Amino acid sequence: MTDPEDPELIDTAPVVRDGALDRPIALVGMMGSGKSTVGRRLARRLALPFVDSDQEVETAAGCPVSEVFERFGEAAFRQGEYKVLARLLDGRRKVIATGGGAFAEPGTRDLLRARAVTVWLKADLDTLVARTARRDTRPLLRGPDPRAKLAQLLDRRTPDYAQADIHVVSADGPHGRVVDAIIDALTAHLEENTAS
Numbered sequence: 001m002t003d004p005e006d007p008e009l010i011d012t013a014p015v016v017r018d019g020a021l022d023r024p025i026a027l028v029g030m031m032g033s034g035k036s037t038v039g040r041r042l043a044r045r046l047a048l049p050f051v052d053s054d055q056e057v058e059t060a061a062g063c064p065v066s067e068v069f070e071r072f073g074e075a076a077f078r079q080g081e082y083k084v085l086a087r088l089l090d091g092r093r094k095v096i097a098t099g100g101g102a103f104a105e106p107g108t109r110d111l112l113r114a115r116a117v118t119v120w121l122k123a124d125l126d127t128l129v130a131r132t133a134r135r136d137t138r139p140l141l142r143g144p145d146p147r148a149k150l151a152q153l154l155d156r157r158t159p160d161y162a163q164a165d166i167h168v169v170s171a172d173g174p175h176g177r178v179v180d181a182i183i184d185a186l187t188a189h190l191e192e193n194t195a196s
């Protein structure tokens with residue numbers, strides 16, 4: 001079924017309609033994996049609210065993420081990120097784009113795994129380098145060799161991200177294709193986990 005007012009809003013979401021989804025969806029993965037941009041599109045397709053935890057931290061702090069890092073340090077940012085996610089994970093169905101490091105923090109990861117369906121958006125190093133080069137707002141990538149930094153983070157965090165409920169490749173191409181892949185994987189996951 002398609003909404004004639006908005007052909008993008010195709011009713012592809014029995015997963016939401018039939019009540020199988022009973023909690024928030026949290027997208028996790030590296031900087032540049034597409035959590036914010038794909039997440040917004042996913043929420044639209046599922047007719048759910050969308051929230052971005054980096055933006056929520058910025059609103060709470062009253063300044064950009066990069067300034068939080070500069071003024072208060074990464075540890076303070078991680079505490080703020082935990083607090084914001086604890087508030088957002090209120091049991092209501094929504095799509096949450098997490099910050100790239102959230103799922104690599106043990107306490108934050110436990111919180112997300114307990115209260116959300118977690119989706120790892122996977123992308124390889126070359127893809128992440130190309131995508132993050134477009135915008136210089138990520139404090140952890142500032143410096144002479146952002147590729148080396150991304151490689152180190154990807155290596156270190158991969159075992160953490162692998163603990164997500166669902167793994168989806170964030171292939172280059174139309175965002176809608178990644179949205180389709182997420183909805184398919186989510187549907188399969190919920191069917192498996194609600195089958196009696």
Ligand SMILES: Nc1ncnc2c1ncn2[C@@H]1O[C@H](COP(=O)(O)OP(=O)(O)OP(=O)(O)O)[C@@H](O)[C@H]1O
Nearest residue numbers: 030031032033034035036037100131170171172173
């Ligand atoms: N499947 C895709 N194909 C092509 N470009 C993409 C895809 N997914 C994301 N991008 C692009 O990559 C860039 C980074 O995406 P986005 O900001 O959504 O990443 P993120 O995971 O939210 O990163 P961060 O953790 O830094 O917030 C954007 O320019 C976005 O349009």
Ligand SMILES: O=C(O)C1=C[C@@H](O)[C@@H](O)[C@H](O)C1
Nearest residue numbers: 031054065099100101138139
């Ligand atoms: O991967 C990370 O550690 C980060 C990713 C961004 O989303 C922001 O949360 C911040 O720049 C840190």
Ligand SMILES: [Mg+2]
Nearest residue numbers: 035036054097
């Ligand atoms: Mg983002």
